[in-house]
Amino acid sequence: MKKTISLFITLSILSLHCRGQEKEQNNSLLEQLPHHIKLSWETAPENSQAITWRTRASEPKGFVEYVEATASPFFEEHIKKVRATSQSYTMEDGLWYYHSVNLQNLKPGTRYSYRVGDKGKWSEWSEFSTATGQKEPFKFLYFGDVQRYIHSLGSRTLRQAVLANPDAKFMLFAGDLIHRGGLNTENWNEFFPAGGWIFQNIPIVATPGNHEHKWAVKETREIVPLWDLNFCFPKNGPKGQEEQTYYMDYNNIRVISLDTSAKITSEQRKETYVWLEEALKNFNGDWVFVAFHHAMAGLARNRNPHIRFPEIKALLEKYKVPMVLTGHEHLYARGRMEADFPIYAVSVAGPYQNAIQFSDWIERAGTTMQLYQEIYVSENQLDYVAKTVLGEVYDAFTITKKSNGELQFEEAPDLPVESLIPTKDFEKRYDKELVKSYESDKIKYLQRKKQ
Numbered sequence: 001m002k003k004t005i006s007l008f009i010t011l012s013i014l015s016l017h018c019r020g021q022e023k024e025q026n027n028s029l030l031e032q033l034p035h036h037i038k039l040s041w042e043t044a045p046e047n048s049q050a051i052t053w054r055t056r057a058s059e060p061k062g063f064v065e066y067v068e069a070t071a072s073p074f075f076e077e078h079i080k081k082v083r084a085t086s087q088s089y090t091m092e093d094g095l096w097y098y099h100s101v102n103l104q105n106l107k108p109g110t111r112y113s114y115r116v117g118d119k120g121k122w123s124e125w126s127e128f129s130t131a132t133g134q135k136e137p138f139k140f141l142y143f144g145d146v147q148r149y150i151h152s153l154g155s156r157t158l159r160q161a162v163l164a165n166p167d168a169k170f171m172l173f174a175g176d177l178i179h180r181g182g183l184n185t186e187n188w189n190e191f192f193p194a195g196g197w198i199f200q201n202i203p204i205v206a207t208p209g210n211h212e213h214k215w216a217v218k219e220t221r222e223i224v225p226l227w228d229l230n231f232c233f234p235k236n237g238p239k240g241q242e243e244q245t246y247y248m249d250y251n252n253i254r255v256i257s258l259d260t261s262a263k264i265t266s267e268q269r270k271e272t273y274v275w276l277e278e279a280l281k282n283f284n285g286d287w288v289f290v291a292f293h294h295a296m297a298g299l300a301r302n303r304n305p306h307i308r309f310p311e312i313k314a315l316l317e318k319y320k321v322p323m324v325l326t327g328h329e330h331l332y333a334r335g336r337m338e339a340d341f342p343i344y345a346v347s348v349a350g351p352y353q354n355a356i357q358f359s360d361w362i363e364r365a366g367t368t369m370q371l372y373q374e375i376y377v378s379e380n381q382l383d384y385v386a387k388t389v390l391g392e393v394y395d396a397f398t399i400t401k402k403s404n405g406e407l408q409f410e411e412a413p414d415l416p417v418e419s420l421i422p423t424k425d426f427e428k429r430y431d432k433e434l435v436k437s438y439e440s441d442k443i444k445y446l447q448r449k450k451q
């Protein structure tokens with residue numbers, strides 16, 4: 001009997017050992033293949049498509065093969081091949097090659113199939129569609145900070161949002177996609193698999209957050225090299241801020257990204273405002289969305305509630321920007337400040353949550369929940385819907401453009417009761433006075449809204 005037990009234990013250990021080895025082998029096999037494949041735009045979405053990915057050092061070259069999509073799998077003879085720009089970069093998890101291609105001269109409103117790789121190591125074929133360049137209704141998704149516990153809990157927001165909206169034209173991230181922008185482990189190595197093959201089909205548009213910048217010395221806020229290595233964004237921003245501050249036109253809308261953490265001089269800051277004004281002035285389409293990471297005013301309960309960017313705020317009001325999409329506060333809020341427009345939205349996709357301070361400008365607040373937003377645009381109407389990770393409507397409103405160009409805001413009726421539960425470990429994480437005053441501040445907020 002003793003012999004049988006010891007044989008059983010030995011076999012079990014051996015089998016565990018083998019399984020461990022097998023897993024390692026599988027992992028390294030996966031690593032040999034192109035991965036972290038994602039779409040973004042560097043130039044016009046109606047005739048170009050940027051594709052980026054990563055490989056191990058054994059695969060220093062990369063190519064994109066692409067073809068107009070057909071239902072037939074026998075499309076070999078029409079395939080075009082483009083060599084990628086490839087750059088090696090050593091990280092805490094080893095040496096990688098980062099590859100990028102910007103496919104150009106594509107047909108508008110056309111579906112393409114593509115794969116990336118080289119020699120025997122190719123990705124699967126995936127599809128993307130170019131923008132039509134026409135005025136027609138479409139929607140996109142907007143996410144606040146994913147940032148922490150991306151694998152375990154951030155991923156579900158991205159996946160549920162796309163499962164519910166497979167026809168979204170792009171996914172807009174308002175910064176802090178990850179927590180430590182200079183690290184792959186627990187950061188980019190969790191973020192890209194969280195989106196998985198979704199990112200191979202739906203382009204990412206992102207504005208950088210403070211966590212995508214270096215924080216070794218607080219004053220030094222250079223963007224991490226992995227931002228440029230992982231993404232291709234437009235280079236039409238002010239000098240030195242390309243791919244961080246930029247605008248991207250998709251059909252009849254313009255998305256402006258402002259890097260509010262960029263390391264710039266006061267002179268460059270002024271240049272940025274001039275650039276922003278020009279980007280607002282010279283747009284002839286229907287809707288402008290301005291996305292930046294830091295909410296216009298601090299909202300987390302232990303933060304300064306001051307207006308962070310008065311010069312930007314003045315421009316947004318002057319040009320009646322309909323919507324501003326932000327994050328950083330790790331909670332949900334929506335409202336207007338001293339002007340009918342813009343509508344400021346603050347949201348959070350990941351599980352890290354902050355308690356709120358009930359600032360006077362908030363028209364709708366939400367805490368302790370993961371959210372995503374669907375934004376529908378047509379020529380004269382914009383519909384905004386914030387949903388919880390479970391797909392329940394949490395906030396919704398419409399902005400209508402009247403024939404004289406005037407904008408009209410209307411909140412949806414019958415929105416659910418606000419979730420205002422302070423975050424987990426609230427008492428431990430916040431100063432006593434902030435904890436003590438929470439209930440009375442909340443009551444005042446709710447009373448103000450009743451009036």
Ligand SMILES: [Fe+2]
Binds near residue numbers: 176328
């Ligand atoms: Fe954040």
Ligand SMILES: [Fe+2]
Binds near residue numbers: 176328329
């Ligand atoms: Fe942040």
